[in-house]
Amino acid sequence: xxxxxxxxxxxxxxxxxxxxxxxxxxxxxxxxxxxxxxxxxxxxxxxxxxxxxxxxxxxxxxxxxxxxxxxxxxxxxxxxxxxxxxxxxxxxxxxxxxxxxxxxxxxxxxxxxxxxxxxxxxxxxxxxxxxxxxxxxxxxxxxxxxxxxxxxxxxxxxxxxxxxxxxxxxxxxxxxxxxxxxxxxxxxxxxxxxxxxxxxxxxxxxxxxxxxxxxxxxxxxxxxxxxxxxxxxxxxxxxxxxxxxxxxxxxxxxxxxxxxxxxxxxxxxxxxxxxxxxxxxxxxxxxxxxxxxxxxxxxxxxxxxxxxxxxxxxxxxxxxxxxxxxxxxxxxxxxxxxxxxxxxxxxxxxxxxxxxxxxxxxxxxxxxxxxxxxxxxxxxxxxxxxxxxxxxxxxxxxxxxxxxxxxxxxxxxxxxxxxxxxxxxxxxxxxxxxxxxxxxxxxxxxxxxxxxxxxxxxxxxxxxxxxxxxxxxxxxxxxxxxxxxxxxxxxxxxxxxxxxxxxxxxxxxxxxxxxxxxxxxxxxxxxxxxxxxxxxxxxxxxxxxxxxxxxxxxxxxxxxxxxxxxxxxxxxxxxxxxxxxxxxxxxxxxxxxxxxxxxxxxxxxxxxxxxxxxxxxxxxxxxxxxxxxxxxxxxxxxxxxxxxxxxxxxxxxxxxxxxxxxxxxxxxxxxxxxxxxxxxxxxxxxxxxxxxxxxxxxxxxxxxxxxxxxxxxxxxxxxxxxxxxxxxxxxxxxxxxxxxxxxxxxxxxxx
Numbered sequence: 141x142x143x144x145x146x147x148x149x150x151x152x153x154x155x156x157x158x159x160x161x162x163x164x165x166x167x168x169x170x171x172x173x174x175x176x177x178x179x180x181x182x183x184x185x186x187x188x189x190x191x192x193x194x195x196x197x198x199x200x201x202x203x204x205x206x207x208x209x210x211x212x213x214x215x216x217x218x219x220x221x222x223x224x225x226x227x228x229x230x231x232x233x234x235x236x237x238x239x240x241x242x243x244x245x246x247x248x249x250x251x252x253x254x255x256x257x258x259x260x261x262x263x264x265x266x267x268x269x270x271x272x273x274x275x276x277x278x279x280x281x282x283x284x285x286x287x288x289x290x291x292x293x294x295x296x297x298x299x300x301x302x303x304x305x306x307x308x309x310x311x312x313x314x315x316x317x318x319x320x321x322x323x324x325x326x327x328x329x330x331x332x333x334x335x336x337x338x339x340x341x342x343x344x345x346x347x348x349x350x351x352x353x354x355x356x357x358x359x360x361x362x363x364x365x366x367x368x369x370x371x372x373x374x375x376x377x378x379x380x381x382x383x384x385x386x387x388x389x390x391x392x393x394x395x396x397x398x399x400x401x402x403x404x405x406x407x408x409x410x411x412x413x414x415x416x417x418x419x420x421x422x423x424x425x426x427x428x429x430x431x432x433x434x435x436x437x438x439x440x441x442x443x444x445x446x447x448x449x450x451x452x453x454x455x456x457x458x459x460x461x462x463x464x465x466x467x468x469x470x471x472x473x474x475x476x477x478x479x480x481x482x483x484x485x486x487x488x489x490x491x492x493x494x495x496x497x498x499x500x501x502x503x504x505x506x507x508x509x510x511x512x513x514x515x516x517x518x519x520x521x522x523x524x525x526x527x528x529x530x531x532x533x534x535x536x537x538x539x540x541x542x543x544x545x546x547x548x549x550x551x552x553x554x555x556x557x558x559x560x561x562x563x564x565x566x567x568x569x570x571x572x573x574x575x576x577x578x579x580x581x582x583x584x585x586x587x588x589x590x591x592x593x594x595x596x597x598x599x600x601x602x603x604x605x606x607x608x609x610x611x612x613x614x615x616x617x618x619x620x621x622x623x624x625x626x627x628x629x630x631x632x633x634x635x636x637x638x639x640x641x642x643x644x645x646x647x648x649x650x651x652x653x654x655x656x657x658x659x660x661x662x663x664x665x666x667x668x669x670x671x672x673x674x675x676x677x678x679x680x681x682x683x684x685x686x687x688x689x690x691x692x693x694x695x696x697x698x699x700x701x702x703x704x705x706x707x708x709x710x711x712x713x714x715x716x717x718x719x720x721x722x723x724x725x726x727x728x729x730x731x732x733x734x735x736x737x738x739x740x741x742x743x744x745x746x747x748x749x750x751x752x753x754x755x756x757x758x759x760x761x762x763x764x765x766x767x768x769x770x771x772x773x774x775x776x777x778x779x780x781x782x783x784x785x786x787x788x789x790x791x792x793x794x795x796x797x798x799x800x801x802x803x804x805x806x807x808x809x810x811x812x813x814x815x816x817x818x819x820x821x822x823x824x825x826x827x828x829x830x831x832x833x834x835x836x837x838x839x840x841x842x843x844x845x846x847x848x849x850x851x852x853x854x855x856x857x858x859x860x861x862x863x864x865x866x867x868x869x870x871x872x873x874x875x876x877x878x879x880x881x882x883x884x885x886x887x888x889x890x891x
Contacts, residue, residue: 142172145180151187152334153180153239157256162200163193166254169203170226177233188337189237191260192244192330193253198269201251202227204278205714207420215412219393222404223411224283228251229284234259235344242340244333245269245320250308255284258293261343262320264333265311271319272308276370276379278423279416279803283407287386288399289345293318296354296391300366303383305373346396358391365769376660376803378415382406390413418805422795424867425788425806428597432607432619433785437600439608440552442466446525448539450481450512453556456584460613462509463585469522471513479514485510488585525554526578526610533560537568544569552602554578559625559693562595573599576606579626581616581797589797590615593622616796621783625693627793630778631807634770634846637695639665642763644697644748646755649726649736655763660801665767667734669701670711670725678705688842696842699747700740705802709737751840765823769815769847772807773824776850779808779875788869812871817857824849852878 141159155177157163180186180511193199210223222228234241234256243249243257245265254271257263265271273282273290281287282303290299294317302309314320324332363384370380389402409417443466447458450472451846472478486507493503511518519525525543529535536555543553553575555565566575577593590610594603603619610617620627642652643666653664663671677694678701681687690696704725708714711725723729728737748755775790784790790807804810811820828847835841856874864873 141166142167143176145176147180147183147186148334150334150338151185152337153183153186153189154192154330154334155180155189155191157192157199158194159203160195162197162248163195163253163255164200164203165227165722166203167206167226170230174226174230174233176182177230177237179706181237181239181878186239187333188240188242190242190244190330190333190337191234191256192333192704197247198243198245198249198258199253200248201253201274204420204423205799205867211412211417212866215408218408222283222408224407227255227284228400228404229707231255231259235261235346237261238342240342242333242337242341244330245271245311246329248272248308251275251282251286252284255282255286255289258286258289258319258345261345262322262336262340264324264329264336265314265320265330266327267311267323269311270308271311271314272306273303274308276304276306276377276383278411279377279379279419281379281383281386281403281407282285283403283411285346285400285403285765287383287403288390288396290319291354291387291390292345292348295351296357296362296387297366299354300363300617301369303387304366304370306381308864311391314532316830322580345442350391351508354704355391358388363388363391368476374803376801379410382410415803417813418803418809421809421869422786422802422806425792426616428786428788429616429618430607430611431791432594432603433604435600435607436620437604439605440522440523440550440601442605442609442612444469446471446519446522446547447528448472448525448543449528449530450478450486451528452795453580453582453584454526455481455485456582456586457526457528457556457580458510459488459506459585460580460615462506465509466612466614468510469513469518470510471516471518474855475512475514478514479844482510482512487495516542519543519551520546522551522759524554524605526554526556526580528580531557531560533564534561536565540565540575541568550574552576554607556580559629560691562593562622563597566595566597572597574602576602577622577626578606578609579628587797588616589615589793590617591626591793591797592617592619594619594627595622611762616792618789618792619785620789620793621778621781623778623781623783624691627775627778627784627790628797630692631771631774631790631794632798633691633693633695634774634844635767636665636669637697637844637846638766638770639669640697640700642758643700643744643756644753646765647758649740650756651760652763652767655760656767658760659768660804661762662799666726670723670727670729670734673710673713674701674725675705677708682700690842690844695844695846697747699750702743703743704740751838753838766827768807768810769820769827772811772820773848773853774846775807775811776856776871777854779871780850780852782879787869787875808871809869812856812869816860817870818860821849821853821857824853 144156146154159166159169161605180189202829241260243260243263245257247269249257249271273286275282298317311323315323367380367384386403389399445461447454448471450470458470461468488505489506492498493500509514529539555577558579562577566572576595576598579591581587581589592606607617639652649666653666656664681689709724712723712729714724715722716724721728726740727734780783787808790808795802795806824847831844831847835843856871864870
């Protein structure tokens, strides 16, 4: 974590940032740089200076782990100087050098790394490198002078897109936009940068005026358009407005120094904001999810996989592997099912080829990687099979037995189930240690989440391979326990149930969905029901022979759903030609447009009358609380019971699988940092009493317990205000303490 210097025979001094793996700008690296750089400036033998990074990587930006220490000090500690003061001093040192400074961008230069490059008078970059400002993805902005330097070298439009959208830019594009001066011709970027430095005088960006066209575009509303673009892409984010304020300052009559003051003010405000905390939490949650307690063995290699079931789910899973170059054996029970599934997979890839996203050659390569078959014998040389047959326990047990006869004894067998007990499925095998759950989300080739399910007898090698598989195919893999509904579907059940209950009590369907969308969800619960299919749990209750049955994955009231399903109105999947509807359920769907079905409102009026339910006006605040608070409470219960390793894993499931807004950090982060645990506990008790009063006084209602507060929540709320380690949540702290003396039975209960 230091900077080292060297002087070449031609008199060019080289200062190298070294902090593996991405040369992040930790406090120690910045301090070392500030100590070593003046030695080159003051050395009379040094004619010019090149700044570069070690190990083929220029600099990945700030050391994000140190943000927790900054936040722990509180905003009062930064009244006189911003949190980025030390980095800005390093940047100024490079900028003010009397000797020409050149950045040898030998790999990625991101965030603070690009700011270091822009501090140099010139930039020479490898053709394989990339530059970017990803800070907006953490709810902050480039705080090391990036918002003031970039508009002085690049046109406003690409500069604005870089900072507002946070996407990296290839070097050729960066050169075109003036961010990079020279693209190196050979592999030795440092040598080319050194030669360039000897032939060019100092030219600090801080002394350059903002180009006239950038000022003109800013005055004509380009910045406001950029902010709108960012809002459409990531609704509810606060960082884009702050970024626009900084760019506006750069393009105004303010001096460079005055613009830096605006940047420092906006950065400090953002870094102490709850939204930035939420996004940093998500950043670390992704890393932590890969660390599964009790799993410390290497995964098995995956050179060839099998997929059992060529339906929508199986076909999508096959695409995931083929797109990473892994050969796939795709099996189904009938030739027509297999042909239909393969046809749909090929059509999706053909569509990508037609839109120019893949070449025709790539299309042929992908289709060649998927081999269709009707024979179990063709699974003989695969390393893993992912089973994706219908959710019928007897069927899954039978196909497991059939696979076992023809697969290698060391090959893994994974089931893509959304709720069946995987231990029961695995029990039919001679070696259940080779089994785990791999719950893909539909469509599997698009959705990011993979809920890996830890079964009772799964070996550490099996679990390690399942997690490695998720990473291999680009999924956000989270290990969860084998409970009813796992994490995601178990938590969504009270959310869906309360949406129906709110409707019965008098809330308009449109208002319920509108409240959820304003909260940040991609769609409301009523629209989600039509998308997923209203018949899912109706069929399960019919199969069980108990239409009043409730489980952890579904609750009443059922009357409206049952009526819809009896009419054959499952949602988007069931068109009604009589009314020219492409789908019919809660809504009448016509293409992308939808309206609430008037017959649904009429039926609900009948249901209310039959149940003796008086209606009342319900506001959005109550809707949000009743939708999300029991969902969060179920998350606490899952942690309490030991079916998830950590609160951040719950957040990962909900952000990447269910559309929970990233700016709120996930349900567990939202509970602690937005709502407050004491308030959550208090409101749950209120709604628990109301629910109990309803079902105990009216036999038309089924009992529900999802408002009854979790013991873990009660323990956390009682310790509200307790100081915790920087970067660690109160919920996680209390959970660790409780688990240290726990006697629970969940797979993570004693870890």
